[in-house]
Amino acid sequence: MIKLYSKAKLPTLAGDFEIYTFTNDENKEHAALVRGQIDGRNDIPVRIHSECLTGDVFGSKRCDCRDQLLRSMVYLGKQEYGMLIYLRQEGRGIGLLDKIKAYSLQEQGYDTVEANLRLGLPADKRDYTFAVEVLNYFHITSIKLMTNNPSKIDFLEGNGIRISERIPVKSEPTPYDEFYLDTKRVKMGHQI
Numbered sequence: 288m289i290k291l292y293s294k295a296k297l298p299t300l301a302g303d304f305e306i307y308t309f310t311n312d313e314n315k316e317h318a319a320l321v322r323g324q325i326d327g328r329n330d331i332p333v334r335i336h337s338e339c340l341t342g343d344v345f346g347s348k349r350c351d352c353r354d355q356l357l358r359s360m361v362y363l364g365k366q367e368y369g370m371l372i373y374l375r376q377e378g379r380g381i382g383l384l385d386k387i388k389a390y391s392l393q394e395q396g397y398d399t400v401e402a403n404l405r406l407g408l409p410a411d412k413r414d415y416t417f418a419v420e421v422l423n424y425f426h427i428t429s430i431k432l433m434t435n436n437p438s439k440i441d442f443l444e445g446n447g448i449r450i451s452e453r454i455p456v457k458s459e460p461t462p463y464d465e466f467y468l469d470t471k472r473v474k475m476g477h478q479i
């Protein structure tokens with residue numbers, strides 16, 4: 288079960304938000320950027336973003352994470368109501384250390400899915416329970432989800448959250464992430 292830990296105003300380059308931090312029994316910490324009075328307000332746009340230190344912070348071109356994060360924030364910053372839930376599950380849940388190991392396998396020609404599997408790890412180890420609990424905290428049962436990822440939709444719908452609309456989060460492919468985006472489309476069913 289999650290608990291609200293702290294909250295404060297957070298003006299950003301993309302607009303003014305409030306940041307909420309939550310913890311759970313395992314002392315995991317996640318954050319939500321909230322736009323407007325969202326309590327009990329259904330069908331607001333929500334982005335559920337998984338941590339990517341290399342992309343979100345360092346601007347790596349190997350993935351589209353930062354592009355998606357910024358586009359989502361700019362979009363949400365223009366809405367009256369909305370939320371971005373930032374989940375600390377780096378590397379599709381395998382953690383930073385193994386993600387970088389997977390990168391070095393990708394340099395040997397494996398794609399992003401094969402690289403995880405060669406490390407004996409699942410292609411995607413993420414769990415969105417925390418996001419569901421944040422939505423429950425705000426008494427939200429139906430959202431417009433900003434994603435290209437069908438497994439995210441399936442998880443939420445299987446856990447009591449109705450997806451009334453999918454808002455695509457398009458990013459511009461570059462020569463660096465073309466193969467990565469192709470693999471997500473072909474092997475992970477992303478609607479890119």
Ligand SMILES: Nc1nc2c(ncn2[C@@H]2O[C@H](COP(=O)(O)OP(=O)(O)OP(=O)(O)O)[C@@H](O)[C@H]2O)c(=O)[nH]1
Binds near residue numbers: 339340433471
């Ligand atoms: N294991 C691994 N993780 C990666 C790699 N590139 C990015 N990631 C992680 O992938 C996660 C983002 O996943 P994506 O599949 O891009 O996007 P998504 O959140 O599932 O789907 P969208 O909602 O459409 O953005 C973050 O946790 C990143 O750290 C990689 O090559 N290997």
